[in-house]
Amino acid sequence: MASTSPSRVSVEEAAGINVTAEEALDWFRKMSLIRRFEERAEEAYGQGKIGGFLHLYIGEEAVAVGAMAALRPEDDVITHYRDHGYVLARGIEPGRVMAELYGKATGLSKGKGGSMHMADVRRHLWGGYAIVGGHIPVATGLALANQYRNLPQVVACFFGEGATNTGTFYAGLNLAAVWKLALIAIVENNRYGMGTAFERVSAVGDVYRKASAFDIPGVKIDGNDVLAVRDAVHRMAERSRAGGGPQLIEAMTYRFRGHSMGDPQRYRTREEVEEAKARDPIACWRRTVLENDLATEAELQKIRDEVEAEVEEAVQFAENSPAPDPSELYNDVLVSE
């Protein structure tokens, strides 16, 4: 059932999943938004307007955007700390995300979380967690709650390849497999845990093979191909939703920037980074869109202009927002009872 329509690309014949022009442009817009948003955040960091750690997602945008495109709005998402991309891909207002980076009262977490702890629980985004691997058993618990309450949603748990060497990775996924929970583990393999190449510190170099420790399906995909991500996550999510238990996806990608700000990147060569940039997920998708006549150059340029304006608006919103009132210091520690 190869598609002949110029507005649709057939990506999985058996399931008949196609991408519409509308989806194609939406993904281009969201990936561009994440990219531009983070470039501006980087600038703001340089100006001292954002403090602490700032872990940029630049180069990995296709994973968040492809995965969110496959998930339903009520599906639960829980992530590691390199988390700006997920909240933006889920459609959360960039202004509130930028305001959180600025530590402003209008931020997603009222300025109490910052870069590493983005959450929007109303939209089933259960937050970014900054102890590597520490949120994996929490994802298991979210999926347990869904199973217990007979809810149809799956939990998507994102983490980096570095987390797969932790005890919580093993303990969390083992329990999810024992209880046959609707959980998909999406491992973004950007090849380095901070500055240490994965193969130097992991006995098993292919993350997807670690799924065999739990006797669950594991697949390796091109994480820079937004469509491949969308399809894999969709397939795994539906299998999980139908009672198939947890699933694991290893999405191969690359982080164009350092681990955080101020990373001298002595652990990799400039050539390696340049080579990776040749597979830039946004450029690749742009090419696919144009080659398949899903949009014109002018339409894509219009989107980029709109994204530019949207990010500028987000920055202005953050700049103009008030800092948390000092009285807020004592709030949120406990639920008032």
Added chain:
Amino acid sequence: MSQKTYREAIRDALREEMLRDELVLIMGEEVGVWGGTYAVTRGFYGEFGGKRILDTPIAEEAIIGAAVGAAMGGLRPVAELMTINFSLVAMDQIVNNVAKIHSMFGSQARVPLVIRTPAGWGQLAATHSQSFEAWFAHVPGLLVVMPATPYDAKGLLKAAIRSDNPVMFIEHARLYGVKGEVPDAEYTLPIGVSDVKRPGRDVTIVSYSRMLHVALGAAEELAKTGIECEVVDLRTLRPLDMAPVYDSVEKTHRALILEEDWTTCGMGAEIAARISRYRFDSLDVPVERMGQVEVPMPYAKNLEELMFPDEKSVAQKVMEMVA
């Protein structure tokens, strides 16, 4: 009123709350088929089934992590850590997730979770005989309850399960067989309220958990010599309710804190600091602390017996304070 053991009181609290609210579930090592390592959940697996009584692997980070997610997702889990020693394996979950999630996401998520775990000892050697209550009481975002009597255990556990905040509920293995009066009617007790367990005019003894019973025993002996101790049971270690302690010190002008933990950076250090800060002028003698000898717990029975204050050594200390 009925005579119940501490174990039965806790079991009744769990059972009543499970019957009251179907979102309450129990998870932990050996809580189901085995019936609980200390037999607290005996019979629950048959009564409530495997959906609500979840046996877990021996992986405390997964038990607590999964309980956190389940609590955020709308359930009211009671997670059991077989002993407080094993909480160390789950320390990241407890300190970084249980205690922080509500705050760091700006009140977007709640973690209505109870972690039940017993302290205790009995020739279990260095790694299985510890008391870490002060570690947890150190952390904002947690409530820490450590009851000494069946009545308090039941009422406080029911309150903990109903709380929208995370509660570390620390039991004591050597108290499970202790009996006490428990009302037949439904009741809960407020978390964060200390209780005067014995009135007295001469010396204030501040204690909690098993050491409370040592304090009461010493007070009984001292009464025969005409020395009247007022014994305050903290019951909750975070937040600390110091009002009954202050009231007592104003009357007795002497305070002894009795804990089972090592005293360095223990609960007694905090209580002594607060008494010194807020009732300095009431004190006739320095605040005293008694606790565990500061060495890792030895296995040999005769050495273990030397580790803790007993009624005799407490009475001796009180007599020195009034001399």
